[in-house]
Amino acid sequence: MVDTIVLLLSPSLYEIHEPDKFTPMGTPYRFKQNPTQAELRNGIYKPRLTLEKRMGVNGCVENTLKIELSVPKLLFGNNFNELRYKDIPPVIKKLQDVLHAMGVSVSKTALADAPVLAIHYSKNMLFTDGSTPYHYINKIKESWVPAALDVNQTDYRNSGHSYKLHCNAYELAFYDKIHDLEKAQRSSKRAIEKDNELQLNLLGTIRRKRKYEVLRMELRLNKRQKIKALFAQLGIKAPLTFSKLCKPAIAKKVLLHYMDTLAQKRTPLLNYTSTNSKALLSELIINNSDLPPKQIFQLYGLKHALDIMTPRELRVLFKHHNMRSWNRLISEAGRIKAPRVQNVFDVLRVHLEKFKALRIY
Numbered sequence: 027m028v029d030t031i032v033l034l035l036s037p038s039l040y041e042i043h044e045p046d047k048f049t050p051m052g053t054p055y056r057f058k059q060n061p062t063q064a065e066l067r068n069g070i071y072k073p074r075l076t077l078e079k080r081m082g083v084n085g086c087v088e089n090t091l092k093i094e095l096s097v098p099k100l101l102f103g104n105n106f107n108e109l110r111y112k113d114i115p116p117v118i119k120k121l122q123d124v125l126h127a128m129g130v131s132v133s134k135t136a137l138a139d140a141p142v143l144a145i146h147y148s149k150n151m152l153f154t155d156g157s158t159p160y161h162y163i164n165k166i167k168e169s170w171v172p173a174a175l176d177v178n179q180t181d182y183r184n185s186g187h188s189y190k191l192h193c194n195a196y197e198l199a200f201y202d203k204i205h206d207l208e209k210a211q212r213s214s215k216r217a218i219e220k221d222n223e224l225q226l227n228l229l230g231t232i233r234r235k236r237k238y239e240v241l242r243m244e245l246r247l248n249k250r251q252k253i254k255a256l257f258a259q260l261g262i263k264a265p266l267t268f269s270k271l272c273k274p275a276i277a278k279k280v281l282l283h284y285m286d287t288l289a290q291k292r293t294p295l296l297n298y299t300s301t302n303s304k305a306l307l308s309e310l311i312i313n314n315s316d317l318p319p320k321q322i323f324q325l326y327g328l329k330h331a332l333d334i335m336t337p338r339e340l341r342v343l344f345k346h347h348n349m350r351s352w353n354r355l356i357s358e359a360g361r362i363k364a365p366r367v368q369n370v371f372d373v374l375r376v377h378l379e380k381f382k383a384l385r386i387y
Contacts, residue, residue, distance in 0.1 A: 152238070
């Protein structure tokens with residue numbers, strides 16, 4: 027589903043009829059208008075607006091209007107509930123009305139066809155079987171993500187309740203959505219989600235539900251060039267406009283792509299769960315009888331290292347060594363035979379395959 031989206035309008039597509047609602051941002055060419063915390067606490071959601079002279083999508087410098095909003099928060103007042111494609115026309119109408127109240131006139135057609143600068147695709151995965159987001163996040167972080175996603179920063183926060191992979195063009199985040207809302211109740215600065223004040227009223231409803239857990243997967247495509255490159259890679263042919271990029275089929279395809287990438291980069295070596303060193307060595311030999319002793323011992327050592335450190339920590343530890351040897355070891359670890367255990371990525375993939383919009387009430 028789509029969550030946050032950033033639109034950019036050229037001067038011919040909007041009219042400012044109440045300029046006093048905008049606040050200068052330190053330069054003569056930049057003004058903003060954002061929702062206040064008081065408005066959010068009272069259930070009033072508004073997009074973030076920025077008026078500035080900048081390069082438009084047509085390559086010309088012009089006075090643009092940037093509109094950043096969470097689409098489900100605009101329509102539902104929260105982003106636990108997820109959009110369906112039939113919700114887009116009501117979203118566009120409501121956005122038009124809210125913008126008018128903010129002193130900006132824009133037609134529905136201009137909004138529907140507005141160029142997209144950034145878009146966040148997400149899926150809220152509901153678990154009622156007693157499993158927790160913490161369990162899945164700890165399994166996800168076992169993937170060899172730096173090699174897979176060209177990541178230059180990782181963030182493993184909140185005692186394991188969130189995990190974020192980051193680079194300049196995009197972010198991939200997994201986090202416990204209910205835990206994040208509870209964090210926001212104590213301090214909005216401690217939460218991952220923006221504008222959580224708007225949905226704090228949901229905590230009472232959620233707490234009355236038994237065995238109710240929500241893991242959120244969110245892909246934040248923060249550059250228009252990244253959206254184009256990813257779509258070309260996945261064979262997605264769609265204009266980069268508001269109405270065309272809000273299709274659940276596109277969200278499903280891009281999220282499955284990243285989920286599968288992570289799944290492929292989790293070594294089967296982690297399926298060995300024996301805590302007895304002798305038993306582990308015996309199991310490695312029995313399951314991989316075609317491998318020479320040297321390689322068995324390398325894998326045996328790697329498994330023990332993975333029991334105490336994450337793949338990223340190990341990679342950093344060996345950063346001054348020959349990376350070709352490291353990559354060869356990781357490649358070999360990805361091809362070994364291992365006991366079949368429940369694969370958490372299979373469980374998460376089921377949620378993405380179904381891609382049913384979550385509604386909490």
